[in-house]
Amino acid sequence: MEKKAFQKVYTQLQAITKATIAVKAQGIGNDELAIVGGRLAQVVRIIGDMVTLQVFSGTEGIATNTEVIFLGEPPTLNVSDDLVGRFFDAYGKPFFGEKREIRGEKREIGGPSVNPYRRKQPSDYIHTGIAGIDLNNALVTGQKIPFFANPDQPYNQVMAMVALRAKVDKIILGGMGLSNDDFLYFKKMFENAGVLDRIICFVNTTEQPPVERLLIPDMALAAAEYFAVDKNENVLVLLTDMTQYADALSIVSNRMDQIPSKDSMPGSLYSDLAKIYEKAVQLPEGGSITIIAVTTLNEGDITHAVPDNTGYITEGQLFLRKDSDTGKVIVDPFRSLSRLKQLVIGKQTREDHPQVMNAAVRLYADAANAKTKLENGFELSDYDKRCLDFAKDYAEKLLAVDVNIDSTEMLDKTWDLFSKYFKKEEVRIKDEFTSKYWK
Amino acid sequence: MKTKGKVTGIIANLVIVEVDGPVSQNEICFVSLGEVKLMAEVIKITGSRAFIQVFESTRGLKTGNVVEFEGHMLEVSLGPGILSSIYDGLQNNLKTMDGVFLKRGEYTSPLNPDTEWNFKPLAKAGDTVKAGSYLGEVPENNLSHKIMLPFKFRGNYTVKSVADEGSYTVNHVIAVVVDEHGGEHDVTMVQKWAVKLPITCYKNKPRPFRIMETGVRIFDTFNPMAEGGTGFIPGPFGSGKTVLQHALAKQAEADVIIMAACGERANEVVEIFVEFPELNDPRTGRKLMERTIIVCNTSNMPVAAREASVYTAMTLGEYYRAMGLKTLLLADSTSRWAQALREMSNRLEELPGADAFPMDLSAVISNFYSRAGYVELENDKSGSVTFIGTVSPAGGNLKEPVTESTKKVARCFYALSQARADSKRYPAVDPVDSYSKYLEYPEIQEYLNETVEDRWHEKVAESKNIILRGKEAAEQINILGDDGVPLEYHDRFWKSELIDFIILQQDAFDKTDSSTPMERQKYMLNLVLEICRRSPEFENFEECASYYTDLINIMKQLNYSEYGSEKFMNYEKQILDKTGIKNNN
Numbered sequence A: 001m002e003k004k005a006f007q008k009v010y011t012q013l014q015a016i017t018k019a020t021i022a023v024k025a026q027g028i029g030n031d032e033l034a035i036v037g038g039r040l041a042q043v044v045r046i047i048g049d050m051v052t053l054q055v056f057s058g059t060e061g062i063a064t065n066t067e068v069i070f071l072g073e074p075p076t077l078n079v080s081d082d083l084v085g086r087f088f089d090a091y092g093k094p095f096f097g098e099k100r101e102i103r104g105e106k107r108e109i110g111g112p113s114v115n116p117y118r119r120k121q122p123s124d125y126i127h128t129g130i131a132g133i134d135l136n137n138a139l140v141t142g143q144k145i146p147f148f149a150n151p152d153q154p155y156n157q158v159m160a161m162v163a164l165r166a167k168v169d170k171i172i173l174g175g176m177g178l179s180n181d182d183f184l185y186f187k188k189m190f191e192n193a194g195v196l197d198r199i200i201c202f203v204n205t206t207e208q209p210p211v212e213r214l215l216i217p218d219m220a221l222a223a224a225e226y227f228a229v230d231k232n233e234n235v236l237v238l239l240t241d242m243t244q245y246a247d248a249l250s251i252v253s254n255r256m257d258q259i260p261s262k263d264s265m266p267g268s269l270y271s272d273l274a275k276i277y278e279k280a281v282q283l284p285e286g287g288s289i290t291i292i293a294v295t296t297l298n299e300g301d302i303t304h305a306v307p308d309n310t311g312y313i314t315e316g317q318l319f320l321r322k323d324s325d326t327g328k329v330i331v332d333p334f335r336s337l338s339r340l341k342q343l344v345i346g347k348q349t350r351e352d353h354p355q356v357m358n359a360a361v362r363l364y365a366d367a368a369n370a371k372t373k374l375e376n377g378f379e380l381s382d383y384d385k386r387c388l389d390f391a392k393d394y395a396e397k398l399l400a401v402d403v404n405i406d407s408t409e410m411l412d413k414t415w416d417l418f419s420k421y422f423k424k425e426e427v428r429i430k431d432e433f434t435s436k437y438w439k
Numbered sequence B: 001m002k003t004k005g006k007v008t009g010i011i012a013n014l015v016i017v018e019v020d021g022p023v024s025q026n027e028i029c030f031v032s033l034g035e036v037k038l039m040a041e042v043i044k045i046t047g048s049r050a051f052i053q054v055f056e057s058t059r060g061l062k063t064g065n066v067v068e069f070e071g072h073m074l075e076v077s078l079g080p081g082i083l084s085s086i087y088d089g090l091q092n093n094l095k096t097m098d099g100v101f102l103k104r105g106e107y108t109s110p111l112n113p114d115t116e117w118n119f120k121p122l123a124k125a126g127d128t129v130k131a132g133s134y135l136g137e138v139p140e141n142n143l144s145h146k147i148m149l150p151f152k153f154r155g156n157y158t159v160k161s162v163a164d165e166g167s168y169t170v171n172h173v174i175a176v177v178v179d180e181h182g183g184e185h186d187v188t189m190v191q192k193w194a195v196k197l198p199i200t201c202y203k204n205k206p207r208p209f210r211i212m213e214t215g216v217r218i219f220d221t222f223n224p225m226a227e228g229g230t231g232f233i234p235g236p237f238g239s240g241k242t243v244l245q246h247a248l249a250k251q252a253e254a255d256v257i258i259m260a261a262c263g264e265r266a267n268e269v270v271e272i273f274v275e276f277p278e279l280n281d282p283r284t285g286r287k288l289m290e291r292t293i294i295v296c297n298t299s300n301m302p303v304a305a306r307e308a309s310v311y312t313a314m315t316l317g318e319y320y321r322a323m324g325l326k327t328l329l330l331a332d333s334t335s336r337w338a339q340a341l342r343e344m345s346n347r348l349e350e351l352p353g354a355d356a357f358p359m360d361l362s363a364v365i366s367n368f369y370s371r372a373g374y375v376e377l378e379n380d381k382s383g384s385v386t387f388i389g390t391v392s393p394a395g396g397n398l399k400e401p402v403t404e405s406t407k408k409v410a411r412c413f414y415a416l417s418q419a420r421a422d423s424k425r426y427p428a429v430d431p432v433d434s435y436s437k438y439l440e441y442p443e444i445q446e447y448l449n450e451t452v453e454d455r456w457h458e459k460v461a462e463s464k465n466i467i468l469r470g471k472e473a474a475e476q477i478n479i480l481g482d483d484g485v486p487l488e489y490h491d492r493f494w495k496s497e498l499i500d501f502i503i504l505q506q507d508a509f510d511k512t513d514s515s516t517p518m519e520r521q522k523y524m525l526n527l528v529l530e531i532c533r534r535s536p537e538f539e540n541f542e543e544c545a546s547y548y549t550d551l552i553n554i555m556k557q558l559n560y561s562e563y564g565s566e567k568f569m570n571y572e573k574q575i576l577d578k579t580g581i582k583n584n585n
């Protein structure tokens, strides 16, 4: 970034912390960008003529006489088709030493919200082929939903699989604190699938400074808004890992002496996350932004402030867990939830979908109870035993993430299992469906 | 002359202003930023420095920018045309805003100035009137919207003239009144009121004594809400708070429903826009949207306006109450409002209370809930604001400041349980922990005796007891094993399951099951209790389980069938045959 004649330049820093610097300056706008000793920074507080800036790549080596150049505008992204098929860093600079800057119209990132009255109701079923999703937790365009997963689970793989199977016009990856290996995995996966004509990546890897991550979601979503609003396209945004994003937020707020609330996260965590997730939208002209994110958990703890606030914002969550009976990764039917599923199931899928889904999950829960009984050394009833057998089959033939079938097949398979293990009255489905589908 | 000021500090949406004249707490002001003016509210004053919270993004704001103070607090406009509106937290009309995106500094009029209303006078020249007296009325959807002497008017006035019956716009003068000193005042169909102040134009506020029917069985049968009562629904995410509130909004027996979508998902508000204009109000046959007002400040909208949104909604409720109407105010979620207070309090560097919430949180919540209530008006009519808020406790743990403060003031407690939600036992209201204090009011018990059945509350207590004993039996079975307990324990457990599955659980997405009229609730509770009072002989626990599972299955089908239909009768017969109960209808 070059210095231009009209830009304000200062060289007397008043304070330096690990993530922020303060300088005396006049006529500076809130949220404005600056270059501090060659590094990008953003105004976060102005008191009188004392301006505090957050330096994205950290302040190591910054001196009291380092040059501060104010750029006079908040962060922006150039948008056009020129974005497609390319990999960028948190500032929107091309990765892999590529020199060509993005051509296109300059847009502010982190812009305003859609008027709720102009929104349309999300209404298009997204097919993923994974029964733990399509059958039990159907996704809809315009939805926002995270995977809740422990760090050792293959969340990025499952997410990539979902992205590639979903029929969308663009896939935008926002990688935050992505390991270099995972980054290359995504890249390779996209290349192999031959979808470079519909992907765009903004990535901050673990090798790059953590605070830079704060720009990633806004960059990815500014690009998404361009394609969804200007071009009426269906855009899928993948954000991984939002826990790392939140960690970066806490670094900045703690260094600005804000009173931390739960789990040393800033008190504004809910609003900060909501601003990102609420960019998911079904637009009146037909475009949409769907957000699938990853929130990594600390040993499955969902009461931690990050997953907790996320759950209150997103339209459900998908839990990954390893099924001990089959050894396969499944989408946990108990704790997972898609809040928008009722908009499409039984409407864009077969009529018996809602009832079949509920009955299967209930029987799976009975199996879990039977298992507890068994572990406590009690004798199992005949019903208990049948539940356990059902559960194993259900996990293997439907829940496992490596199963890839369409929704009607999922329903048929579930009916198969019902009649194999149960009596009609144990399944408790409306008579009109049982008489039609019971095998 | 208006007080002016200059920006001297900016911390997110907290702005510090050096002022040149008097300012008051909660005064509204506008901050200039280029072409636009951003609305803000004074939240603290020290010397000549005013701390203001800006209701919009402060991106690009600079020190030195000019601020103009308005001399009044945040006010709403009250008049015909509020019903069916969709407002943001500051009462801007979202329908009339341009473009797909919200624009900073764009404020739209809450009432359409061009709509003509058919005015009919109710007062005449020479009448003595005071604040809240009805001067005339206009039809608004299917309600009679009373045009009142503005609430700001103090003391007695004499009516000088009232407009003739005819069509007028809201800003037309429809009456002239004379105060005690001979001063004349014009009255239009619109008045303004500061949202933070309660509207108190009523004679008195007796204890609630009537039930507000909701069609939700776990409310009406088990823990009834009173008309003019207060209640809250705490629960972790995904436990069903919003679905429950939407059910109440659709089904509750109220004249006006106000939904404050406070800091939650935009798509949930869209659901209301989409569904309510299509759905019928079963009582009037009119579209639900006709009786509904939406105040929406979703999580991505400016945080400071979130706090305003619940007050705006409450003020609208009080306004319709003053017309002698039953209003139901639903706020989802009051925790987001508390969090907005917390964000601001932290920026002000105030001494934090528990979980970094402001110290006075309890008082703020209690003041707000106390604005609800059943009132007797000066003209001997009555009206009510019933308030039900949701609470979103961090980590689902009810030991946190918002839940605890709310529990002190709200009379009904509908605790949603994670375990029930996980096993899809919706609505996930915990039958043991939840309560309605109204059920203990003698006047409510009397009301139930008369409107439902003599000694109804005793039957409710009986069924609650069955639930409790069933829970204890289940614990014993879990510890000692199926064979380790007497058969009677299984019987007890299954009786509580029967009540759980048939009365407590209710499918919010089924056309028939979603709403149960009181008449049908009475039938169901009687039938279920009749079954529970019997003790059939079983050979073993498996036979017991199978007896009740069968019964639950048939009775679920009964719940899904239209009351009194052929299908219904058919299932009823199956139940009677199976249990040996005689049909006594």
Ligand SMILES: Nc1ncnc2c1ncn2[C@@H]1O[C@H](COP(=O)(O)OP(=O)(O)O)[C@@H](O)[C@H]1O
Pocket: A337, A338, A339, A340, B235, B236, B237, B238, B239, B240, B241, B242, B243, B244, B426, B427, B428, B506, B507, B508, B509
């Ligand atoms: N009464 C009900 N009947 C059927 N499903 C329900 C019911 N209540 C809640 N649910 C399910 O639970 C999900 C979450 O409910 P919601 O009210 O949005 O939770 P909360 O507001 O507490 O986060 C819904 O999307 C729906 O799938």
Ligand SMILES: [Mg+2]
Pocket: B241, B242, B243, B264, B332
């Ligand atoms: Mg909710």
